[in-house]
Amino acid sequence: MVGLPNRDRRSERREATRQEILAAAWEVARVNGIAGLTLREVAVRVGMQPPSLYSHFDSKHAIYDAMFAQAWRNLADAITAAEKGAPRSPRRRLEYFTRVFVDFALEEPSRNQLMNVRVIPDFTPSPESYAAAVDAFELMRAKLREIGVTRDRDMDLLTALIAGLIAQQEANDPGGDRWRRLIPEALTMYANAVGIAGSTQGRKR
Amino acid sequence: MVGLPNRDRRSERREATRQEILAAAWEVARVNGIAGLTLREVAVRVGMQPPSLYSHFDSKHAIYDAMFAQAWRNLADAITAAEKGAPRSPRRRLEYFTRVFVDFALEEPSRNQLMNVRVIPDFTPSPESYAAAVDAFELMRAKLREIGVTRDRDMDLLTALIAGLIAQQEANDPGGDRWRRLIPEALTMYANAVGIAGSTQGRKR
DNA sequence: GTCTATACTGTGATAGAC
DNA sequence: GTCTATCACAGTATAGAC
Numbered sequence: 238m239v240g241l242p243n244r245d246r247r248s249e250r251r252e253a254t255r256q257e258i259l260a261a262a263w264e265v266a267r268v269n270g271i272a273g274l275t276l277r278e279v280a281v282r283v284g285m286q287p288p289s290l291y292s293h294f295d296s297k298h299a300i301y302d303a304m305f306a307q308a309w310r311n312l313a314d315a316i317t318a319a320e321k322g323a324p325r326s327p328r329r330r331l332e333y334f335t336r337v338f339v340d341f342a343l344e345e346p347s348r349n350q351l352m353n354v355r356v357i358p359d360f361t362p363s364p365e366s367y368a369a370a371v372d373a374f375e376l377m378r379a380k381l382r383e384i385g386v387t388r389d390r391d392m393d394l395l396t397a398l399i400a401g402l403i404a405q406q407e408a409n410d411p412g413g414d415r416w417r418r419l420i421p422e423a424l425t426m427y428a429n430a431v432g433i434a435g436s437t438q439g440r441k442r
Numbered sequence: 443m444v445g446l447p448n449r450d451r452r453s454e455r456r457e458a459t460r461q462e463i464l465a466a467a468w469e470v471a472r473v474n475g476i477a478g479l480t481l482r483e484v485a486v487r488v489g490m491q492p493p494s495l496y497s498h499f500d501s502k503h504a505i506y507d508a509m510f511a512q513a514w515r516n517l518a519d520a521i522t523a524a525e526k527g528a529p530r531s532p533r534r535r536l537e538y539f540t541r542v543f544v545d546f547a548l549e550e551p552s553r554n555q556l557m558n559v560r561v562i563p564d565f566t567p568s569p570e571s572y573a574a575a576v577d578a579f580e581l582m583r584a585k586l587r588e589i590g591v592t593r594d595r596d597m598d599l600l601t602a603l604i605a606g607l608i609a610q611q612e613a614n615d616p617g618g619d620r621w622r623r624l625i626p627e628a629l630t631m632y633a634n635a636v637g638i639a640g641s642t643q644g645r646k647r
Numbered sequence: 648g649t650c651t652a653t654a655c656t657g658t659g660a661t662a663g664a665c
Numbered sequence: 666g667t668c669t670a671t672c673a674c675a676g677t678a679t680a681g682a683c
Binding site: 247251254285286288289292293 | 648649650651652653
């Protein structure tokens, strides 16, 4: 541990370039879909020749891997940021954070596909990137625990319910709210079954 | 209406070849994933040169389109075939047909992705193929109506719940049953909320 | 260390001979 | 209807200029 702190301008610049490439990759994915990502288009947007990308990423899969990790870190950040402004009643907290999650997923369909669907033929996230996913997942788990969802089965049931609303919304009414607007109804059903404090027992018909 | 009935041997042979190609495409998709389908591998399995496929399908997307229609027709057939052996009580019918649907989806992940997730960059099913999806959907709708699910919102909620179980099962526990085994619990929750005849009101904890 | 130039492989697609 | 030849363009890899 001798010498100045590692404050290389070089490595800072290098990291900035990596981020620039990732930002361009997200743009392309937004337009072409996550499977339609091409290094060519990414390079054009960054103002490089396609092979130059290999100075910063080992392969196209390495770019997907970095995007995967970044997506889950962004979700964790969104959850943390949403804590201020969160209601206190368990039932209302449940709905509040569900909306945070659903809106995050619907905001960018290709990001959601990369995070939650195995859609790139040979891509499997690296252990480091998968750890980012686990971190975000544990964050949600902790929130659920506060709310009163403690059994693993109940958590799995909730993730399925939310994932289903997102999947149906994106597949059958993209850009609309046909399933998104069912959130209150879905959570009332869930809260009654699992027993969340502050949930209404009735149902308006 | 003059002449013999249209019993061309030529067109029969032609249709048989198309089916052969589709069967080979399903095999490739099963191995490489639906997005990993290549005309080369399809051609090899059929014993053709890749360009020869264009005598039978206008493009790769046309193959996807035929696969899409076939998949939905197969689902409709599976639902129809399951009618014999179906229980009579609404609550048990609900669970029975849910299992038919979930098992069909889990049976071949790439088929499920083609049917329910927009995963091929520029592919949108043709009106004719989409009609096959609508037919199958209407079949399920009719079954649900018998069971007592009549409101559109209630149907949408159920499709979301089922799609969510499938999505989570495939994404986070492929080949296992971590979410699939939640079917009874999920449907009890749903049946209690929507009011299906013959549903238990309690919950074992 | 970083980018350019170039080339190799594989893929979807088309044209034309048989 | 099938094949051969060929094209355009993707991802990938290496060599070399600066």
